[in-house]
Structure formats: structure tokens, C-alpha cells
Amino acid sequence: MSLHINKTLIIGLGLIGGSLAKALRLNRQCGLVMGYDRDYEEAAKGLRNGVIDQAAESLVDAVAEADLIVLAVPVKAMERVLIDIAPFIKPDALLTDVGSTKANVVAAAQRVFQRLPSGFVPGHPIAGSEKSGVDAADAALFQQHKVILTPLAESSSGAVTVLTRMWQSTGAEVLLMEVEKHDEVLAATSHLPHILAFSLVDTLAQEQGKNTDIFRYAAGGFRDFTRIAGSDPTMWHDICLANKEALLGQLDLFSSGLTNLRQAIESGDSESMLGIFTRARAAREHFSRILSGTAYSQDMSNQQVTFRAQPGGSVQGKFRVPGDKSISHRSIMLGSLADGVTEVTGFLEGEDSLATLQAFRDMGVVIEGPVDGNVTIYGVGLHGLQAPPGPLYVGNSGTSMRLLSGLLAAQAFDTELTGDASLTKRPMGRVADPLRLMGAEIETAENGRPPLKIKGGKALQGIHYDMPMASAQVKSCLLLAGLYADGQTSVTEPAPTRDHTERMLSGFGYPVQQEGATAAVRSGGKLSATRIDVPADISSATFFMVAAAIAPGSDLTLEHVGINPTRIGVINILRLMGADLQLLNEREVGGEPVADIRIRYTPLKGIHIPEDQVPLAIDEFPALFIAAACAEGTTVVTGAEELRVKESDRIQSMVDGLQTLGIDIQGTPDGAIIQGGTLGGGVVESHDDHRIAMSFCVAALRATDTITINECANVATSFPAFVELAQQAGIKVEKEEG
Structure with a gap:
């Protein structure tokens, strides 16, 4: 989809400017791509290499023609360039930059323009390479990298939309952030690591008589950490000056932390050292989960995960579900x-458990x-x-x-x-x-x-x-x-x-x-x-208990399941419905009773579930609704109003889903009336509720067609390996992401 830009001007054809120009020239989302560099030979080289469509000799003339102008010059040079181009920018032109600090760029623009233009939206692509210059231009540089836009009060929503789409066309993920927040975050996550790497290499290089051995025998960790010290010194000099206050604040925090570690080492304080190292490792692992899109610090409902369950089958085997x-x-x-x-x-x-641990x-x-x-x-x-x-x-x-x-x-x-x-x-x-x-x-x-x-x-x-x-x-x-x-x-x-x-x-x-x-x-x-x-979680075991109870030919044993008397409502209810369910090897572990649960298929019958069992099975009711839908006769649930204020309104979620699959079910304020019948196929909404999602996967065992369950990312909150274990047991379900 075109962004309705006829001509784009990239000012500065270094790595970032050249890579953006090349990407835009290839995807043709921003019209003719012009390039200007104070060294005209760089622009001419960009033209020969296919980075730009046109090499501009006159900056003024190029600015006057451009619908979109991107400042890809060093932070220190921004104000000088703005002074040169401000009188010639078209009134409706868009203006952005690629600088890694934003407050100083905005301040420079305010001095130059007096009144900031509505088309001005500062930006910062978080991507780079040790290489530099137009020869290093890489159209794929921004793919799967983040670009931060920092809209101002004066920025028009239209300008933000167009620039967002421009960066997205290069394969980047675009985030919006306030100027001050951007500079604070980048000082901690980018600027501080770079200057620490510079400082470490400089310090070690000055150790008389030792520097040769230090660098000769440096291990991979040293090489990995100090790689970024190979970046452009002039650029990092400018960044330190431009983001001085935020960077000094981060340096103070780091210095304080380093002092604490030094004191712990000096005094042999094992617990303090272990605390620092374990927190750091956990934070690093957490960071990796963020990058892979699986961290609890993200809103799981923003991730698109769909379960697709094929009809039929039975469940067999012996295994242990995750901990309670x-x-x-x-x-x-x-x-x-x-x-x-x-x-x-x-x-x-x-x-969920990791959230408590991290707290x-x-x-x-x-x-x-x-x-x-x-x-x-x-x-x-x-x-x-x-x-x-x-x-x-x-x-x-x-x-x-x-x-x-x-x-x-x-x-x-x-x-x-x-x-x-x-x-x-x-x-x-x-x-x-x-x-x-x-x-x-x-x-x-x-x-x-x-x-x-x-x-x-x-x-x-x-x-x-x-x-x-x-x-x-x-x-x-x-x-x-x-x-x-x-x-x-x-x-x-x-x-x-x-x-x-x-x-x-x-x-x-x-x-x-x-x-x-x-x-x-x-x-x-x-x-x-x-x-x-920690015994196996009876709530997680419930999905497989119901699976075995409803699927002909099933014979399943679930090991080491917690059977706390306040949690065994699901066992009691399934037995009342006629399930063939045995508790084997009953024992007590750490004050909690556990047992192996064997359950074999036998036809279920509808019942009026005793209200005294409802609190003992409150989390298991989504799966029990599936059992009721597969039972002969009518099942009545009362006294379960608590289900309406769980991760979703579980009564309404199950009523809607089962009706979609052709079951005669009526919701009531505190429960439901369910007529056993034949389950069809269809698309079911889980409403980001892990137990709803897993329950409808189990339903596919008795369905006549495919069941598609939307919004399943939150299954990771309680049962991260559910799909894999379900497949192992015999449920024909696949997970689709994206």
C-alpha cells in the first residue's frame, strides 16, 4: 500500500541513512528516493550501488522537492542541517530523524523553527553494525528490529501514521514513546553498555606489560562484550554530550551497584554475591523471553495464539502434569x-508462578x-x-x-x-x-x-x-x-x-x-x-481426566496428583456422573495428600451437581461443562456465581462456546443447564482464559468437525506445555502463532 509520498530525501548516507534509502527504494512505498551527503562522492556511490534513485547536488533544491525528509546525520550536526533546510521545506512535508537521543534534537528544532511543524516526528531505529558508510547499506538492516517514534504535542496523527507505515515497510516494529522516556531508556540499555565497553578496553589496553596477554587470551565473553567498542568514536562522543544528564544518572546507578559487588567480594559475603548473580541471570533469561514473546511481563492477550483441534481419538498412557x-x-x-x-x-x-517469583x-x-x-x-x-x-x-x-x-x-x-x-x-x-x-x-x-x-x-x-x-x-x-x-x-x-x-x-x-x-x-x-x-496440579490433571472420561477406548493414569480434600470436587463430581476413576498409591508428601489417578472411558450421565462440591471444583468447571455436554441427559450447575468473575465470565464463555458447537445449554446467574448431545465443529472464543481454551481442545475428542479456539496465549500462565502433552496423550491439537 503506497504512503502517497512522491519524493523522499535522505540527508546523510551512512549506514542508517543508506540502509533506509535502500529499503525504501526496493519496496517503493515512498516514491522516488533522493540522497544527499556533504561528501557528494558518497551520494554518487549510493547511486551507482543502487541505494538511491537520485544523488542530490543541491541540498536546498532537494529539500524543496521532498514530501518526506529524513535526517540521518550525526546528532551534533542536526541543528546546523535544520538551519540550512528550514526555509525551503514544503508546508505539508514530513520531517523525521534517526538520532539515538531525542531531547537535544527537539530542542534544536525548537530553536530553528520557533513553532514546530506538525509534520515533524522524531525517530530512532535501534539497529546498527560495526560497518559504516554507504558501502555498508543493507536493506534488511531494520527487519525484526525496533524503531521508536517520539511524537510531540505538535505532531499530527497523520504524520505519525505515515512514518509508522514507512518504518514498518522496512520490516521494523514501531513503538511510540515520550521524548524524556526514550532518552532515559536508551541511556540505560544502549549508551551505558557502549561507554562501559569503551572504558573497559581502554583500561585494559593501558596495563603496561600485560595488555598483549590480556587480548591474546581473551575468552568469548570478553570479545562479545567489547565488540561494541568498535563503534564510531566520534558518534559516541556526540551521544555522551547530547544525552549527558540521563547517562550520568545511569552511570551513578551502575557505580553504586559495582560498589556493592566489590564490597561483597571483599568481605566474602556469599549471600549478597549470589543475590546479585542470580538476579542478573534471571533478568537476562527474562529478557530472552521478552524477545521471544513469551514473558509474563507482556500482556499475553496481545499475542495471537490459536488452537486447532481435529475431531476424534482417545487418550492413553501414564504421565505427570505440571506442579500445582x-x-x-x-x-x-x-x-x-x-x-x-x-x-x-x-x-x-x-x-503465573514466575510472576510471583519475580515479585x-x-x-x-x-x-x-x-x-x-x-x-x-x-x-x-x-x-x-x-x-x-x-x-x-x-x-x-x-x-x-x-x-x-x-x-x-x-x-x-x-x-x-x-x-x-x-x-x-x-x-x-x-x-x-x-x-x-x-x-x-x-x-x-x-x-x-x-x-x-x-x-x-x-x-x-x-x-x-x-x-x-x-x-x-x-x-x-x-x-x-x-x-x-x-x-x-x-x-x-x-x-x-x-x-x-x-x-x-x-x-x-x-x-x-x-x-x-x-x-x-x-x-x-x-x-x-x-x-x-509440589504435587501435580489437579486443575491441570482435570483436562486429561475429562478427556479419558468422554473418549471411547481411553485408559489414562496421571501420576503424583494432589488430592487435597479441599480440591477433590472434580473427582467426586465425575464419579457421581458415572466415571470409572480410581485413586492408586495414595500417600502424603510434605503435608499434602497425593495419588495416581487412573480413569477409563465409560458413558457419563447428567446429574444435578451438589452445591457443596462447587467450591471444591471451582477452577475445574470449564472442563466439567465439556463432560456434561458429552453425558446422557441433563446436568444442572447451581451455586457457581464465582465463575463469572474469573479470568473471563466462565459461565458465559462456556455457554457461548458450547452453543457454537451445537449443544443445548442455558446459562443461569449462578450456573447452567446443559443437555448432553452431539458436539459439532466451529470457531470458539476463549476470551484470553486459559481454562476455556484447554477445555475446548478436550471437546474435540467427541466432536464431528474441527474446533478452532482463538486467544489461547494465556495457556502459558498455568500449563506451558499443554499442547505437547495433549498430543502425546492422543488429542489431535495444533498451536498456531502469529
Whole structure:
């Protein structure tokens, strides 16, 4: 699609300017490409090499003709060039630049133009090479690289749109950022590493008598790090002057960190050294996940992942699903607050659990791993957390946000809890309101939704709280706040909910009083480090349990599954529906009961699900809806209004999806009425809800045609390898990205 630009002028035909010119000349999105360089021979060479269509001899004449002007000159030269061209720019022409600092370019433009033109949009392509000059021009230089545009108040939306499309036509990803933010970010991520590389090489090169050996025997790490010291010295001199304030700030931060590391090495402070190195490695791995598009710090709902499940098949085999998410969350939280070193095995390496882990790293806790489900936590004690450097981002994890709010309400420092677009829609007033009764100061967005801003330094008072709705997250939040509150904090639940927090507190040696439906703690105790073996997650196992229950010929054994009494609603409900389900090798591991679950196909029958089982299976209902759709007769679900405020309105999501597949289902305020029938094919929306997405994959086992499930990126929050394990078991599903 043409951008309606007849003539483009690139001023400065170095690596960046020449590469942009060559890319635009090849894709023909910006009309005739003219090139100007103060060394005309460079422009003439660009013409001979096919980089530009026309070599401009007169800068003034070329500017007067151009619809789009790109300043690809050194930062220091920007103002001089603007002075020369300003009187000759057409009123409706677009103007941009490629400088790696923006505030000084904008300041120069303000001095030259007085009133900035609406067509001016500063820009910065983050791409480069050790080569320079027009001979190095590479039309592919910007492919899969980022370009930052920094629109000004005066910039027209049309100019921003055209320049965005121009850069996108070269294969670049375009981001918008404020000028000040750009300079601050680039000072940390680009400018600081470059000047450190220059400084390191310069320092080592001056070591008399040693420099030859240093460089002769330098390992790959030294070569990789110092490669960027081969960049243009004049350009980096200019950048240091242009971005002086932001760069000095980053240098001060780095110097402080280096001083801390030196002190740790000098004093033999092993824990401090390990903390620095483990945090750095985790940050580097996290950075790699960002680049691959799989990091929890991204809004997963912005990623396009589709599941396509083919009809038929059965499930067979014996395997273990990933670790229990609820226990994984709590192992990090309580291990961080314990005295001593806690070792965790079976940790779930899903995005939700990793969000909790990263939050505690951000609060100064040294955590090694996870590696193959193994995590080592160097606890800081109940009062050892430190203020995080910024908001704590917990992605899609409601558990992280609700439980953390209880812990953070009693800390001495302010915190902010944020999440992705899906989490931002979920109600947090249910934890904020009772925490306020305890004396916490918490600010939420409209209607009690995230982000949560928690004021530090508040003295909490123990309360008794009768929960209006059964919720393990609310109960756990208040019990964790009770670890710090004056007196006793007790919570009474209207129906049993998972008790992992109470069990794990006891496992860490913290006394918990339990009497009937009430759990209580008093402040003043301490947590002592322990070992935790996280059992397989019954919520993840549920998808395969239902798969085996509905698909003829299935015989499946799921190993080491947690069968906590507060979580076995799905087992009880499937048995009531007639499922052939056996618990084998029952045992207790780390205070949690586990078993191997064998389930074989037998026809299911519709039932009225007992309401006392609903809280014990609240996360498993999307899959149970699929079981009901495949059962003979009618299944009635009541008392499940909690499903409407999960990652999606799970009642409505399942009703819409099953109706699309031809099932007679009617939603009610607190559940649904489902008539068993024949599942067809179709396109189903998961609404960024991991459990909805996985449930409809299972449905394909009994479908007559292909089921396509949209918006499946969030499956990574709880079950990263779901598709691979489903394929191994016999479900014919493929994942499509893009």
C-alpha cells in the first residue's frame, strides 16, 4: 500500500541513512528516493550501488522537492542541517530523524523553527553494525528490529501514521514513546553498555606489560562484550554530550551497584554475591523471553495464539502434569518470608508462578532457579523484604495479586500491583475492603479493580471476617496479613475452600488454629525454612481426566496428583456422573495428600451437581461443562456465581462456546443447564482464559468437525506445555502463532 509520498530525501548516507534509502527504494512505498551527503562522492556511490534513485547536488533544491525528509546525520550536526533546510521545506512535508537521543534534537528544532511543524516526528531505529558508510547499506538492516517514534504535542496523527507505515515497510516494529522516556531508556540499555565497553578496553589496553596477554587470551565473553567498542568514536562522543544528564544518572546507578559487588567480594559475603548473580541471570533469561514473546511481563492477550483441534481419538498412557499452581505460588511467598533456605521441587514454571517469583526477587529475595522444577529460596524473614524498584507486575495472576496484597499491606514501604488487560478487569475490592478494616491503606481503580496502590507503614489490627463468598484467595490474603497484625486474625468461610495456605504455614512451623469453618493466626511467630515437594496440579490433571472420561477406548493414569480434600470436587463430581476413576498409591508428601489417578472411558450421565462440591471444583468447571455436554441427559450447575468473575465470565464463555458447537445449554446467574448431545465443529472464543481454551481442545475428542479456539496465549500462565502433552496423550491439537 503506497504512503502517497512522491519524493523522499535522505540527508546523510551512512549506514542508517543508506540502509533506509535502500529499503525504501526496493519496496517503493515512498516514491522516488533522493540522497544527499556533504561528501557528494558518497551520494554518487549510493547511486551507482543502487541505494538511491537520485544523488542530490543541491541540498536546498532537494529539500524543496521532498514530501518526506529524513535526517540521518550525526546528532551534533542536526541543528546546523535544520538551519540550512528550514526555509525551503514544503508546508505539508514530513520531517523525521534517526538520532539515538531525542531531547537535544527537539530542542534544536525548537530553536530553528520557533513553532514546530506538525509534520515533524522524531525517530530512532535501534539497529546498527560495526560497518559504516554507504558501502555498508543493507536493506534488511531494520527487519525484526525496533524503531521508536517520539511524537510531540505538535505532531499530527497523520504524520505519525505515515512514518509508522514507512518504518514498518522496512520490516521494523514501531513503538511510540515520550521524548524524556526514550532518552532515559536508551541511556540505560544502549549508551551505558557502549561507554562501559569503551572504558573497559581502554583500561585494559593501558596495563603496561600485560595488555598483549590480556587480548591474546581473551575468552568469548570478553570479545562479545567489547565488540561494541568498535563503534564510531566520534558518534559516541556526540551521544555522551547530547544525552549527558540521563547517562550520568545511569552511570551513578551502575557505580553504586559495582560498589556493592566489590564490597561483597571483599568481605566474602556469599549471600549478597549470589543475590546479585542470580538476579542478573534471571533478568537476562527474562529478557530472552521478552524477545521471544513469551514473558509474563507482556500482556499475553496481545499475542495471537490459536488452537486447532481435529475431531476424534482417545487418550492413553501414564504421565505427570505440571506442579500445582496454588502450592507453587505459596512456596515462593512463604519461603521468602522464612528464616533459612527453602528448597522446592516440582515447581510450576508457568507465567503465573514466575510472576510471583519475580515479585519477590524485586523485593530483594535471592531465589535460584527454577531449573527443571527445582527452586532454592534464601528467606529474609517476616520483616526482611525491601522496597521494589517499581510496580510489581503479576501478569494474569489473580492469586499473585490477591495474596501479595495481604503481605504488602503490612510492609514499611509503598507498593503498586499491576497486571495485564485481563487481570485489570477482575474485582480486587474483595481483598481491599477487609484489609482496610484491618487498617491498611489501599487505593484501587474504578469499581475496585487493579492496579492496587498500597501505602506502607500502616499498623494492622487483627479482625474476625465472615467471608460473604467462598474464596481461598481472600482467606489466604487475610491470613497472610494476620502474620503482621496486632492480635488474632480469623476468617470464617461459608463453604470449604482449598487450604494450602493453612497447611503450608504449619509446614513452615507457624501455628494456625482451625475450628470448623474458621482459620486463625496470631502475629509474633516466625517461619522456619523447609523442603517442599509440589504435587501435580489437579486443575491441570482435570483436562486429561475429562478427556479419558468422554473418549471411547481411553485408559489414562496421571501420576503424583494432589488430592487435597479441599480440591477433590472434580473427582467426586465425575464419579457421581458415572466415571470409572480410581485413586492408586495414595500417600502424603510434605503435608499434602497425593495419588495416581487412573480413569477409563465409560458413558457419563447428567446429574444435578451438589452445591457443596462447587467450591471444591471451582477452577475445574470449564472442563466439567465439556463432560456434561458429552453425558446422557441433563446436568444442572447451581451455586457457581464465582465463575463469572474469573479470568473471563466462565459461565458465559462456556455457554457461548458450547452453543457454537451445537449443544443445548442455558446459562443461569449462578450456573447452567446443559443437555448432553452431539458436539459439532466451529470457531470458539476463549476470551484470553486459559481454562476455556484447554477445555475446548478436550471437546474435540467427541466432536464431528474441527474446533478452532482463538486467544489461547494465556495457556502459558498455568500449563506451558499443554499442547505437547495433549498430543502425546492422543488429542489431535495444533498451536498456531502469529
